[in-house]
Amino acid sequence: MEFVGSVVTGVATLSQTMEDGRRQMVGLLLPSDFVGRPGREYAAFNVEATTDVTLCKFARKPFEKLLNDMPHLRERMLEMALDELDAAREWMLLLGRKTAREKIASLLMIIAKRQNTLKPIENVEELKFELSLTREAMADYLGLTLETVSRQINALKKDGVIELERKRHVFVKDITRLLNETGDDADGGYFE
């Protein structure tokens, strides 16, 4: 853990593994996300790139010094940490209480939302995006098996909620329809 930084392009994941190989992703690192933890020597989680990733990197020690000199930076860091905490807690609801289908729909919504930061998602009628995760990575993120992920994605496709092109390109004609599949309150979380 000699560096901290932030993702510029690409997708990386943050995960934990148990001794017997069970694996849970605990964070998705998309462009603009911060990587690493100031004030701690060791890395608590594994970071892995799933696509080629460009990082904007700082040596940790000088960065910590910078934090002391620039109160604004620490304020920003606190804000980011609290936002991540909220996101982690949303994810806890998903892992603990949602069905497989709701989990998939929620993940698609999150990726869709992150790839479309230009305008609020409720004003977008249709949406096309790239799924830069393998079925296995999605499974590890959602607490499912890759077979279940595959089956549920195809079920959503069969039901006309999404369309697929070459396995990794998703096309959503009606976002409200997908949102209804997430199990979330219509006005909570995704529309902000």
Added chain:
Amino acid sequence: MEFVGSVVTGVATLSQTMEDGRRQMVGLLLPSDFVGRPGREYAAFNVEATTDVTLCKFARKPFEKLLNDMPHLRERMLEMALDELDAAREWMLLLGRKTAREKIASLLMIIAKRQNTLKPIENVEELKFELSLTREAMADYLGLTLETVSRQINALKKDGVIELERKRHVFVKDITRLLNETGDDADGGYFE
């Protein structure tokens, strides 16, 4: 959300509920834990006391001003937020990948550890503590049903891992034995 503060005595929980009533706890608030979020108007989660709780309360606005005047305080807040984030991520592994028995054992370890802050838990041979949560609250915390919680607690008792007194008092003769049931690496997380 007019106040922020910190728990002095008692136990409270932080939870989220879905429209159809499914519920997931996302945080356990024990003495010394911080409640509320500076810099945000609304509360994203429900806070509920499970026992009588004493809070040390601050009005949010003045507290935010205090944050600006005292850089140390903001540093401390950042540290606390990052620790909570780590804890939330640990919890994600539990929710996504652990078995019911492992979930119960992990919860017992966490409560045991929090009630015994005097010496590192690996030096304690036996331990007695109060379980201030109902079976239902534990279920909501672990992403299980209350029946499964009851069955698994009694299974751990039958297997001699724990002893029970009046349903809510737990007695652990051999902490290593309980730790082995959590599914966690022997040296990770609980021993710090």
Added chain:
DNA sequence: GCAATAATTTGATCCAGATCAAGGCAGAAC
């Protein structure tokens, strides 16, 4: 192009934990 390899789908079967349904028990109110 043509392997070789990785990712995905699909089918059959299984099982941990959910669900449904009574009971049991302890503390509180009377």
Added chain:
DNA sequence: GTTCTGCCTTGATCTGGATCAAATTATTGC
């Protein structure tokens, strides 16, 4: 004491998602 009321346990059954086992389809390297 007795009746409530809120927990907790226990049993029977069901089921969503896991597991095991092949195909099938993309992607990569040559």
